[in-house]
Amino acid sequence: MKYGKILLEHGGGGLLSNQLIAEYFLPRFHNPYLERLEDSAVLNIGSQKFCFTTDSYVVSPVFFPGGNIGSLAVHGTVNDLSVCGGVPLYMSAGFILEEGFSVASLEIIIQSMADAAAEANIKIVTGDTKVVARGAADGIFINTSGIGLVEYPGVLSVKNIQLGDVIIVNGTIGEHGAAIIQARDNLSLTADILSDSAALNNLIACILKASSNVHCMRDATRGGLGAILAEIAKNANVHISIDEKSIPLQENVRGICEILGFDPLFLANEGKMILFCPKSDADQVLTVMRNHKHGKNAAIIGIVEDIGIGRVVLKTSIGGERIVDLPTGELVPRIC
Amino acid sequence: MKYGKILLEHGGGGLLSNQLIAEYFLPRFHNPYLERLEDSAVLNIGSQKFCFTTDSYVVSPVFFPGGNIGSLAVHGTVNDLSVCGGVPLYMSAGFILEEGFSVASLEIIIQSMADAAAEANIKIVTGDTKVVARGAADGIFINTSGIGLVEYPGVLSVKNIQLGDVIIVNGTIGEHGAAIIQARDNLSLTADILSDSAALNNLIACILKASSNVHCMRDATRGGLGAILAEIAKNANVHISIDEKSIPLQENVRGICEILGFDPLFLANEGKMILFCPKSDADQVLTVMRNHKHGKNAAIIGIVEDIGIGRVVLKTSIGGERIVDLPTGELVPRIC
Numbered sequence: 001m002k003y004g005k006i007l008l009e010h011g012g013g014g015l016l017s018n019q020l021i022a023e024y025f026l027p028r029f030h031n032p033y034l035e036r037l038e039d040s041a042v043l044n045i046g047s048q049k050f051c052f053t054t055d056s057y058v059v060s061p062v063f064f065p066g067g068n069i070g071s072l073a074v075h076g077t078v079n080d081l082s083v084c085g086g087v088p089l090y091m092s093a094g095f096i097l098e099e100g101f102s103v104a105s106l107e108i109i110i111q112s113m114a115d116a117a118a119e120a121n122i123k124i125v126t127g128d129t130k131v132v133a134r135g136a137a138d139g140i141f142i143n144t145s146g147i148g149l150v151e152y153p154g155v156l157s158v159k160n161i162q163l164g165d166v167i168i169v170n171g172t173i174g175e176h177g178a179a180i181i182q183a184r185d186n187l188s189l190t191a192d193i194l195s196d197s198a199a200l201n202n203l204i205a206c207i208l209k210a211s212s213n214v215h216c217m218r219d220a221t222r223g224g225l226g227a228i229l230a231e232i233a234k235n236a237n238v239h240i241s242i243d244e245k246s247i248p249l250q251e252n253v254r255g256i257c258e259i260l261g262f263d264p265l266f267l268a269n270e271g272k273m274i275l276f277c278p279k280s281d282a283d284q285v286l287t288v289m290r291n292h293k294h295g296k297n298a299a300i301i302g303i304v305e306d307i308g309i310g311r312v313v314l315k316t317s318i319g320g321e322r323i324v325d326l327p328t329g330e331l332v333p334r335i336c
Numbered sequence: 337m338k339y340g341k342i343l344l345e346h347g348g349g350g351l352l353s354n355q356l357i358a359e360y361f362l363p364r365f366h367n368p369y370l371e372r373l374e375d376s377a378v379l380n381i382g383s384q385k386f387c388f389t390t391d392s393y394v395v396s397p398v399f400f401p402g403g404n405i406g407s408l409a410v411h412g413t414v415n416d417l418s419v420c421g422g423v424p425l426y427m428s429a430g431f432i433l434e435e436g437f438s439v440a441s442l443e444i445i446i447q448s449m450a451d452a453a454a455e456a457n458i459k460i461v462t463g464d465t466k467v468v469a470r471g472a473a474d475g476i477f478i479n480t481s482g483i484g485l486v487e488y489p490g491v492l493s494v495k496n497i498q499l500g501d502v503i504i505v506n507g508t509i510g511e512h513g514a515a516i517i518q519a520r521d522n523l524s525l526t527a528d529i530l531s532d533s534a535a536l537n538n539l540i541a542c543i544l545k546a547s548s549n550v551h552c553m554r555d556a557t558r559g560g561l562g563a564i565l566a567e568i569a570k571n572a573n574v575h576i577s578i579d580e581k582s583i584p585l586q587e588n589v590r591g592i593c594e595i596l597g598f599d600p601l602f603l604a605n606e607g608k609m610i611l612f613c614p615k616s617d618a619d620q621v622l623t624v625m626r627n628h629k630h631g632k633n634a635a636i637i638g639i640v641e642d643i644g645i646g647r648v649v650l651k652t653s654i655g656g657e658r659i660v661d662l663p664t665g666e667l668v669p670r671i672c
Contacts, residue, residue, distance in 0.1 A: 048381065
């Protein structure tokens with residue numbers, strides 16, 4: 001990496017983020033848990049298997065249609081635990097507040113965290129609050145870390161993806177990114193898009209109960225479905241083929257993307273996950289998902305067509321094909 | 337709390353911090369783990385007992401004599417686990433970087449984290465990096481959360497403090513606070529004070545091996561020895577008597593405090609802990625501490641003189657007495 005200064009793209013979940021991790025963090029913090037590069041570290045402690053994850057939230061604006069930084073911080077940690085097969089148990093909450101931040105806003109944010117945690121059945125058991133002088137932070141940043149208990153007998157890992165696996169998404173994509181764009185927008189687009197921010201632990205518990213052959217799950221957050229698929233294809237060294245027509249998309253998200261020139265494939269989600277499983281299990285997984293409030297629009301969007309080459313090919317709705325690459329950064333900074 | 341806006345003092349570890357926690361966080365996040373208000377939550381999962389802690393680091397300047405934000409972030413989490421009786425196992429690292437932050441500085445900070453983690457035998461297993469635009473943060477903030485395994489058979493808690501317990505500190509106080517003041521100073525005071533930032537897990541393991549009667553331990557960070565003692569006295573509802581003459585203090589720290597008008601009792605430490613144990617165990621505990629590099633200047637500084645009234649009384653070196661109250665905020669903002 002030939003950058004002397006940190007760029008916004010280093011935090012975008014795309015190519016530059018991956019380079020920063022690969023060239024700076026991994027060589028120094030190296031250990032097999034971190035090197036798996038999954039959403040949570042999976043740890044054996046005594047006779048039990050745990051997962052452990054962390055994320056910092058810097059979303060701007062703090063309040064957006066469909067949620068706020070508090071609910072988002074809980075959902076993000078719950079989902080990172082859940083896609084690794086963990087049942088979320090306990091989480092931490094670390095606040096960095098800017099001097100002058102509204103106490104009333106803080107109150108709403110804390111209440112949203114409490115509500116989201118209660119809904120996901122996770123307890124906030126430890127915390128920290130720091131305040132920095134006016135101008136040294138932007139309102140509020142929250143870090144949440146979480147611990148989950150892993151009891152799923154199968155292995156959930158990009159390394160476990162198999163030839164012929166189908167790829168399932170639990171619903172329409174891009175709403176979180178579109179909601180943030182809309183909230184920041186000065187054009188007064190009134191598309192009424194709500195963030196999809198949601199805790200997926202219950203949906204995932206239902207899926208894992210229905211199939212013991214799920215090979216890999218990931219939540220499609222920063223960088224959207226496109227970045228996550230490109231990263232998985234690279235790390236699993238598989239050729240993924242996806243069909244644009246099959247990807248669920250709300251009309252209002254399609255609309256805002258057309259107006260502003262965004263590709264919904266790279267817009268962030270905060271309540272969407274993708275799943276790899278054998279074709280033979282796809283029907284039962286889809287049925288369970290479609291019966292759940294967070295999976296009503298679940299769909300098969302692609303297949304693992306080959307192994308030994310890490311790439312994603314999108315069959316476009318007009319019949320063409322294009323490579324889906326890891327974006328350099330992020331379409332929208334501070335999306336989460 | 338009658339504040340409409342967050343004040344710097346809400347993050348200082350003093351009275352306003354405690355009010356914010358008591359009036360805003362606890363009523364919403366309420367659960368018995370959080371309500372213990374110890375440095376870590378202690379959790380029973382299956383047949384095992386764990387501790388779990390989080391802290392965000394916003395120290396300014398990022399590099400200071402004796403350490404930097406990276407080593408500090410590891411030491412802080414290791415110590416919070418250790419004083420709750422946990423053997424530190426795994427930790428997370430969440431970075432919030434300001435666009436334009438020096439990659440060379442980041443490299444030094446990451447290396448310091450890796451070195452500190454290796455020394456404390458804790459693994460950094462999960463992480464996150466966010467970047468915000470120039471001006472939306474101040475260089476670098478780090479959150480670390482940690483998990484430890486608790487095997488100490490005794491109960492370590494402020495609720496377990498007993499009448500007659502002696503209070504032991506592992507060495508000279510105030511160096512971290514004084515080092516930060518010195519690093520920020522424009523007066524060119526050349527007192528050559530190094531931060532005491534250090535991982536205390538090995539020292540604490542030795543203590544807990546030597547005595548199974550330790551009642552409570554805390555690290556004396558933000559707010560210094562004074563704030564921690566005042567908080568413990570209140571939460572344990574005990575009258576603590578401490579003797580100023582017995583409190584270890586380096587001459588250069590005393591000097592900078594006299595020049596600038598600071599009270600070393602309220603200066604932050606990052607490698608100091610206090611311990612409550614019966615008088616009968618004090619000798620063996622002191623011996624173990626003094627044989628350890630992080631306890632060479634360990635001393636008995638006070639005693640639990642009465643129960644049923646929560647206060648700290650300091651016998652001053654000139655023969656007077658004064659109440660040691662929880663400070664409103666912090667002498668020095670962004671100390672950690």
